[in-house]
Amino acid sequence: MRNKITGCLVVLSLGALVAGGCAKKEIVKPEEQAPAVTAPAPEVSKPAQPQAQPQAPVTEQTPVREPVVAPEPTRQTTGSTGTDLQGQLQKVYFNFDSSDLSEDSRSTLSKNAEYLSKQQGIKIRIEGNCDERGSDDYNMALGERRAKSAKDYLVNLGIAADRISTISYGEEKPVDQGHDEAAWAKNRRDEFVVVK
Numbered sequence: 001m002r003n004k005i006t007g008c009l010v011v012l013s014l015g016a017l018v019a020g021g022c023a024k025k026e027i028v029k030p031e032e033q034a035p036a037v038t039a040p041a042p043e044v045s046k047p048a049q050p051q052a053q054p055q056a057p058v059t060e061q062t063p064v065r066e067p068v069v070a071p072e073p074t075r076q077t078t079g080s081t082g083t084d085l086q087g088q089l090q091k092v093y094f095n096f097d098s099s100d101l102s103e104d105s106r107s108t109l110s111k112n113a114e115y116l117s118k119q120q121g122i123k124i125r126i127e128g129n130c131d132e133r134g135s136d137d138y139n140m141a142l143g144e145r146r147a148k149s150a151k152d153y154l155v156n157l158g159i160a161a162d163r164i165s166t167i168s169y170g171e172e173k174p175v176d177q178g179h180d181e182a183a184w185a186k187n188r189r190d191e192f193v194v195v196k
Contacts, residue, residue, distance in 0.1 A: 088115045089124070089192035092150055093185065097134070099145035101153060109150060112192060113157040123196040126150050128168040129175075131184035136170060143168030150190045165195070 089112050092105040101109070116122065128143030147166035155161045176183035 086194045088112075089194070091192070092190040094146055094188045094190075096131075096184070096188065097142070099142060099149045101149055105150075106153065109153045110157065113154050113159055116154070116159050116163070121196070122194055123163045123165070125165045125167060125193045125195050127173075127191045127193060128166065129173055129187055129189050129191065130171045131187040132171045132174065132179070133184065134171075139170035140168050143170045146188075146190050150192075 090108045092101070092108050094100075094105070095102065116124065126147040128145070128147035130139040130143050130146075134142070144166065147168060151161070151164045151166050154164060171187070174183070174187045175189070176186045178184075
């Protein structure tokens with residue numbers, strides 16, 4: 001009985017070795033054919049084509065980055081009057097974990113209100129932003145409170161509420177990618193974007 005079991009195991013082992021050996025031979029054969037196809041040297045005299053091919057992927061990567069950058073200016077500047085006004089609207093900055101307006105922020109908002117008063121047909125969007133500290137949900141809510149604070153201040157200065165919309169980007173759109181207080185201070189802001 002043991003001899004039969006041992007014999008079966010030997011036969012199965014040999015079968016596995018033969019099957020495994022055949023698979024290796026099939027893999028080696030295509031590799032041998034591939035160098036035979038690339039081995040002819042007449043195409044070595046055309047190095048310009050292989051060099052041109054690596055340059056093409058670099059060119060393909062560059063347009064992928066350009067569309068990401070291009071929509072932002074288009075979004076922010078709509079129309080010639082909007083473009084002129086967009087340059088006049090200043091950002092407002094906030095202290096850490098706060099949506100309260102500082103004296104500097106109020107001064108900046110007063111200047112923005114003056115420009116908006118001169119351009120009655122213009123509508124703006126206030127975009128609330130945060131630094132990277134805090135959870136995503138918390139920063140989205142904080143960015144919304146910051147945008148609302150600026151809107152309320154502008155409305156108190158006489159700008160019609162229907163001319164102002166708000167949105168929060170939380171920490172999604174940092175101006176400075178750094179991870180220190182100087183970078184975080186730049187990212188805690190409201191931006192004013194002309195939408196019409």
